[in-house]
Structures are given as structure tokens and as C-alpha cells.
Amino acid sequence: MPIPFLSTAIWYGIPGMPSRWTIFCGFLAIVVLSFVKWVSMGTTNTSERKLHGKVVILTGGTSGIGAATALDLASRGAQLILLVHQSPSDLFLVDYIDDLRERSGNHMIYAEQVDLSSLWSIRKFATKWIDNAPPRRLDMIALCASTLTPPGRSRIMTEEGLEETWMVNYLANFHLLSILSPAIRTQPPDRDVRIIFTTCSAYINSPAIGDGSDALKKKEWSPSKAYARSKYALNVFGHAFSKHLDAYKRPDGAPTNARVVFVDPGYCRTPGMRRYLTRGTLWGLSIYLALWQTVWLLLKSPEGGAQSFLYAAMEATLGRGYGGKLIKECREMAFARKDVTDEKIAEKLWKGTEKLIEKTEKDEAVKRSLKKKEEKEAKEAKEAKEKKTSSEKVAPKADSNGNSDSKNAKSRRQKKAK
Numbered sequence: 001m002p003i004p005f006l007s008t009a010i011w012y013g014i015p016g017m018p019s020r021w022t023i024f025c026g027f028l029a030i031v032v033l034s035f036v037k038w039v040s041m042g043t044t045n046t047s048e049r050k051l052h053g054k055v056v057i058l059t060g061g062t063s064g065i066g067a068a069t070a071l072d073l074a075s076r077g078a079q080l081i082l083l084v085h086q087s088p089s090d091l092f093l094v095d096y097i098d099d100l101r102e103r104s105g106n107h108m109i110y111a112e113q114v115d116l117s118s119l120w121s122i123r124k125f126a127t128k129w130i131d132n133a134p135p136r137r138l139d140m141i142a143l144c145a146s147t148l149t150p151p152g153r154s155r156i157m158t159e160e161g162l163e164e165t166w167m168v169n170y171l172a173n174f175h176l177l178s179i180l181s182p183a184i185r186t187q188p189p190d191r192d193v194r195i196i197f198t199t200c201s202a203y204i205n206s207p208a209i210g211d212g213s214d215a216l217k218k219k220e221w222s223p224s225k226a227y228a229r230s231k232y233a234l235n236v237f238g239h240a241f242s243k244h245l246d247a248y249k250r251p252d253g254a255p256t257n258a259r260v261v262f263v264d265p266g267y268c269r270t271p272g273m274r275r276y277l278t279r280g281t282l283w284g285l286s287i288y289l290a291l292w293q294t295v296w297l298l299l300k301s302p303e304g305g306a307q308s309f310l311y312a313a314m315e316a317t318l319g320r321g322y323g324g325k326l327i328k329e330c331r332e333m334a335f336a337r338k339d340v341t342d343e344k345i346a347e348k349l350w351k352g353t354e355k356l357i358e359k360t361e362k363d364e365a366v367k368r369s370l371k372k373k374e375e376k377e378a379k380e381a382k383e384a385k386e387k388k389t390s391s392e393k394v395a396p397k398a399d400s401n402g403n404s405d406s407k408n409a410k411s412r413r414q415k416k417a418k
């Protein structure tokens with residue numbers, strides 16, 4: 001009985017069922033979509049390393065790829081110091097850290113308020129860190145924070161007068177590492193110290209950067225150019241910093257144990273990417289939500305983006321030899337632009353950046369001391385005024401004959417008694 005039924009179903013189809021051609025097309029579509037999703041999901045990290053007791057400084061750990069990386073590193077027992085721009089009393093931050101501690105089962109997660117758009121804020125944190133005696137343990141610095149102005153928006157200037165994308169994506173990392181450099185190099189020789197830079201293939205489209213001054217010119221600015229330029233500068237600086245670490249002669253004669261690793265996480269569905277795709281507008285957000293399936297299909301999850309980061313943090317081979325390797329899809333790749341390793345470009349950029357930071361910090365220090373002086377003078381003037389009014393209130397008032405209030409009251413009392 002079933003055989004004739006099956007043969008009829010195969011040759012003529014089941015009545016009420018879609019045709020074989022429709023079924024075939026549906027099946028093909030599922031296979032193609034599954035393949036696209038499988039490719040876009042990216043690879044999974046399989047490297048392992050014991051992270052218990054390791055101290056990790058992480059920027060951008062409150063969102064997207066950085067948040068996914070923070071959760072994974074914390075779950076493996078690393079002590080995390082998140083550099084965040086919120087104040088420690090910010091309710092979002094308190095909730096976020098509590099949640100991270102609960103989900104990772106690790107209570108060694110702390111936040112330090114460091115606004116990466118401010119050289120002064122970075123200096124305060126970094127100098128406090130290196131002033132610590134004995135030197136603090138430091139096993140990893142993961143530089144995940146970044147910013148991107150949505151297309152069509154005008155450029156944002158920081159309070160210190162620097163363009164925001166250039167400041168957060170490049171200058172902040174330069175400044176932080178320049179100050180922390182002695183703390184990185186003094187780590188005992190048995191430690192495997194890693195400085196992880198986050199790059200992005202957008203850097204390929206960057207124009208030449210020279211000493212970096214073009215990045216601050218309004219005429220030269222567009223959101224995508226600013227982002228590409230900042231990532232290119234970060235790559236050039238990362239290589240120069242890697243050579244700076246490699247060239248260090250340790251006083252104990254041991255080989256250098258600190259290395260730079262670059263990570264390209266690939267395109268992911270993070271808040272940063274959403275802001276970019278929606279142009280930071282409500283209509284953009286509606287289109288994004290309407291096309292959510294396409295976004296889901298083509299982009300990685302933040303956890304997927306974190307895989308190359310985890311590989312860079314844990315792969316044993318990256319703790320040997322020279323630094324400066326690029327990790328993408330959990331494997332070593334070559335940089336698409338060879339000039340990121342050019343020493344002349346790096347030297348020009350490094351000098352230009354040092355000069356810019358020095359000038360900005362000096363100007364800001366003058367502004368701060370003037371402000372402090374003004375505040376002190378205003379406070380003193382206010383105190384003097386208050387003192388004057390209170391002494392007028394306490395001091396007895398004299399009448400037109402020169403008699404004071406208390407004298408008048410006394411004579412009034414004497415008259416009344418008579």
C-alpha cells in the first residue's frame with residue numbers, strides 16, 4: 001500500500017502540497033541563507049589560557065564587542081579594570097558592573113572614570129597608576145573603545161578643542177600607552193603582557209596622515225574619512241609602539257615580555273554600528289528595525305566579534321617572538337596596507353602627536369589654573385561680603401545724635417521705670 005502511494009507522491013505530487021519545484025526552491029533558499037549566516041557568524045576562538053589573577057585594563061567594556069569581551073575575560077577569572085566615562089555613581093554603570101559580576105561569578109571587576117575624549121582625564125588615571133609603589137601588576141591592555149560620527153552629522157569638538165574621532169580613537173590610546181609605558185615594561189619577565197589594539201578594515205581608505213595635523217582641519221573632515229584616518233593612525237602608532245617595546249633592554253637582561261597584537265573583529269551588530277547605520281535618526285532606526293533580518297543575516301553578533309579578541313588574549317603563540325601581528329577571524333593575517341609599518345611615517349606622526357598633546361595639555365593647564373584663580377577670588381569676595389553683612393547685623397546701629405541702639409534701649413527702659 002505505501003509503495004504505490006509514495007511512487008504517486010514522487011511522480012505526481014501530493015494533492016494540496018506545493019509543487020516539487022517550489023519545494024526545491026524553498027530548500028535551496030534555506031541552504032543559501034544558512035550558508036551566508038554561517039559565513040557571517042565568523043569563527044570561534046578555541047585557544048585557552050588561564051586568566052585567574054591576571055590584571056586587564058579594558059576600554060570600551062560597556063558596549064558591543066568590548067562588553068562581550070569583558071564578560072568572557074571576567075568569566076575566566078581575570079581582574080578587570082574598565083575605563084569608562086560615566087561617574088562611579090552613575091546608576092547605569094552600577095547596574096552594569098553588578099550584572100557583569102553576577103553573570104561572570106567574578107567580583108574582581110572595577111570601573112575607573114576615564115573620559116577618553118579628555119587628555120587630562122587620561123593623564124590623571126595613568127599617572128595615578130604608574131605612581132603606585134611597588135609597580136602594579138598589569139597583564140593586558142585591551143583598547144576597544146571608539147567613536148564614529150554618523151554620516152551627515154557635523155564634526156564634534158572635545159572640551160579641549162580636538163576633533164572627537166581623532167581624540168577617542170587615536171590620541172587617547174597614544175596618550176594612555178605613552179604614560180603607562182614604564183608600567184608595561186617593568187612587569188616581571190615571567191609575565192606575558194599583551195597590548196591589544198582594535199583596528200577596522202576602514203583604515204584602508206585613509207588618506208595620508210603626515211604629522212596628524214590634517215585630522216584637525218575642518219576642510220579635510222567627513223565622518224568616514226575621520227574614522228578611517230583615526231584607525232590608520234592607530235595602526236601606524238601600534239607598530240611603532242610594538243617596536244618601542246621590542247627595543248627595550250630590560251635591566252635584568254631578560255627578553256621583552258610585552259607585545260602588541262592588532263584585532264579586526266569584522267562587522268558586528270553593536271550599538272556603535274547601529275548608530276552608524278541609522279545615522280543617529282529615528283527614521284534611520286525605523287528602516288533598521290524593518291530590515292532587521294538582513295542586518296541579523298549579514299552581521300556578526302558582538303559575541304562573534306569578540307572571538308578574535310579572545311584569541312588575541314589567549315593564543316599561546318602570540319606570547320612569543322615579535323609583536324605587531326594582526327588577528328582576524330581567529331587567525332593571523334597580513335595588513336592590507338604595507339605602509340602601516342613604515343618607520344618614517346610613524347616617526348612623523350609620533351612627533352606631531354607628541355607636539356599636539358604637549359601644546360594642548362599646556363593650554364589646558366593654563367586654563368585650569370586661571371579658572372581656579374577666578375574661583376578662589378570669587379570665593380574670597382563672597383566670604384568678605386558675608387562677613388561684612390554679618391558684622392553689620394551684629395554691630396549696634398548709632399542714631400543721628402551718635403547714640404547706639406543699646407544706649408537708646410537703656411534710656412527707654414530707665415524712662416519707663418520712672
Ligand SMILES: NC(=O)c1ccc[n+]([C@@H]2O[C@H](COP(=O)([O-])OP(=O)(O)OC[C@H]3O[C@@H](n4cnc5c(N)ncnc54)[C@H](OP(=O)(O)O)[C@@H]3O)[C@@H](O)[C@H]2O)c1
Binds near residue numbers: 143264271
Ligand atoms: N562594530 C563593528 O562592526 C566593528 C567593525 C570593525 C572594528 N570595530 C572596532 O571594534 C571596537 C568596538 O566596536 P563596537 O562597535 O563594539 O563599539 P561601540 O558599541 O560603539 O562601543 C564603543 C565603546 O567605547 C566607549 N567610549 C566611546 N567614547 C568614549 C569616551 N569618550 N570615553 C570612554 N569610553 C568611550 C563606549 O562607552 P559608552 O557606551 O559608555 O558610550 C563604548 O563602551 C571599536 O574599536 C571599533 O572601531 C567595530
